[in-house]
Amino acid sequence: MITxxxxxxxxxxxxxxxxxxxxxxxxxxxxxxNHGGKGSNQAVSASRLGSRVKIVAAVGNDNYGKNAIEFWKTENIDISDVKIKNNVSTGTAYIFVDKRGRNVIVVNRGANYHLTEEDISESLDGNILLTQLEIRENVVKKALKEFNGIRILNPAPAVLKDTDILSLTDIITPNEIEFKELVSTDDLEYGLHLLLKKVKRAVIITLGERGALLATKDGKRTLIPAPKVNVVDETGAGDVFNAALAVYLEKEYDLETAVEYANKVAALSVTKIGALGPKLEEVNKFLEEINKDEEKD
Structure with a gap:
């Protein structure tokens, strides 16, 4: 299970x-x-790829929160550890998307900011943990510290005050902007060195249409390309990537192969509007088309 x-x-x-x-x-x-939020996007996208998924999150006692819970039910997600917070609104995100599919986002955290360490004390089971930085750092830190399994941190937004969080992480998955914000340098190799001194296993920098750079503690650097697609909306592509990465790691694929598949699933996701990932049958069809094209070449 993915938590x-x-x-x-x-x-x-x-x-x-x-x-x-x-x-x-x-x-x-x-x-x-649309339904969104990095935690929800990743949970839904992983569930759509066939994994058992639990979400640990907070929503307001309002219509948006109630709709979120009903939505997760329809997506076959375990909601037993979702917390309903009174007197605060459910989180909202305002997303501008231009004609080339590029976006800027402003987030009001709302109930997300009221998820506490106590809220997650009995919730941390499963094989893979996915977490991000749209909730309080102390909650992220506790989740990473207490989880027994592969721990993936998607450092978005990349405002990290407690850098001890990195030492509790197996795999960190920043995009290019987040990577530079975390390491405060334009020197790629030096930045990787800084992060790899702290994380336990690997750094994966997502590069959009160029794919992803996988860097491991043994010094290996691998640029893994993404398939070329017609981009409609890039919103949520990073969330889909992280979800797919977790799914394929749970299936016991090696890290490089898991990144390769995550690139492909994320590429498919940007061909339509919205932040949620494609369903498994859509992915299988897309992978078949890619394989046919590769055979022709």
Whole structure:
């Protein structure tokens, strides 16, 4: 089983011709409301790929929170450790997506910020732990410290005050921006050296359409490409990558192969609107198409 300790947000997605600059007003072409939050995105995406998943999260005692719980039920996710917080609203995220699929995001953490260490004390079972930084650092730290299994930290947003968290992590999965924020250097190799001194197993830098760079403690560096696709919306691609990584590691694939599959699943996810990953049957069809194309080449 995969246990996800993290956030839930309602995503309010505004499709715009261009991302507004400071002081600029733009007109939204379309507006969508979807289920989101890094924790929820990863939990749902992993469940859709066929894994048993538990989510440990907090929502408000409002319609958004109630809808989240019903949504997780339909996605076959264990909600026994979801906490309902009174007097606070469910988290929300405001996402601008331009015509090239690029995005900027502003998050109001709401109930996510009220998930406590006590809330997760009896929740940490399973083979894989996925967690992120949209909840309090002390909660993330406790989850990583007490979990017995593979521990994956997606350091987003990359505002990490307690760097001891890294030493409790097996695999860390920043994107390029998050990586630079964590290491405070533009020197890739030096930055990897800094992180690999702390994490127990590997650093995986997600690179969007270029795939992912896998760096392990033994000094190995492997650039693993992603398939070329028509990008519609990049929102949630990192969450889908992390979910798929957890799923394939739970299936006991080696790390490099798990990253390869995670790249492919994430690539498929950006071909449609929204932050949630594709279902297993969609992934299998996509993988068949990729294999056919590779055979032709």
């Amino acid at each position: 996800v300790v993290g956030s839930y947000n309602i995503d309010i997605i505004l499709k715009v011709n261009k991302i507004p600059e400071i002081g600029e007003t733009v007109i939204a072409d379309e507006v969508y409301m």
